[in-house]
Amino acid sequence: MSRGQLVTLDGPGGAGKSTLLQLVTGRLEAAGVTVHATTEPSHGPAGQLARGSTAIFHGHALACLVAADRYYHVETEIEPALGAGKVVICDRYVPSSYALQVLDGVDQHFVAAINAHAPQPDLAVILTCDPVILQQRLATRGSHGRFEDNPDISYAESARFRVIAKMLPTEGIRTLVLDSTRHHADFLARQLTTVIQTLRSLPHQ
Ligand SMILES: Nc1ncnc2c1ncn2[C@@H]1O[C@H](COP(=O)(O)OP(=O)(O)OP(=O)(O)O)[C@@H](O)[C@H]1O
Ligand SMILES: Cc1cn([C@H]2C[C@H](O)[C@@H](COP(=O)(O)O)O2)c(=O)[nH]c1=O
8 A cells, every 4th residue: 555645735814724625625535535634733632722722822832732733643643544545635734833833932943843753745735815815704704713813913924824835845845835815716626636636646655
């Protein structure tokens, strides 16, 4: 059995990560590909704590809690699914820590150090969107925690993810930037599905 592929989806809140995850999963499964769709913070104990406690945990404490959840998630869910040959698509991964934890005052080197043993994705997707549109989407949907209570978060996150999208390829990570400002989620899902299928056909994945 050949190993599966790890595809990560990161980007500002409201960019459309969970929508894209759902659509791509449906398309790949319809094409006969087995997908493990997952999210971070995970549904494990540390992940549940992190997701519900961004008002309590700040800075280094939240960075470590999110990283601890990530290692647990890798060990209990991601690696077993990759070992079973599945495509694992994860809504938020290390790039979100490079964005959110740095915006929360944590040095990027510290974030890199505590995530150094998380496996690198085979494809890192950064989903971008005009911050004005993001603000509208967040206002309609409501806040998902402390970060989104900041009225400038869409601008700050967008700027961070632009930096991260340039940084990941320098670390040898295959990176795809998709923009949900003008493109319908179905169009983006079609594009990403094609890229993942191409990735699966490459040798030595
Ligand atoms: N390509 C798109 N074009 C227009 N609207 C979109 C697009 N993708 C998602 N949306 C809409 O934007 C809103 C936010 O989408 P979604 O919940 O998928 O974002 P998200 O990135 O997962 O957010 P968060 O990280 O904060 O949970 C939803 O109302 C969704 O229907
Ligand atoms: C992966 C990851 C998550 N977080 C925090 C930020 C948000 O409060 C939640 C994720 O919620 P969403 O519905 O996906 O927007 O978790 C974080 O601080 N750092 C991370 O790496």
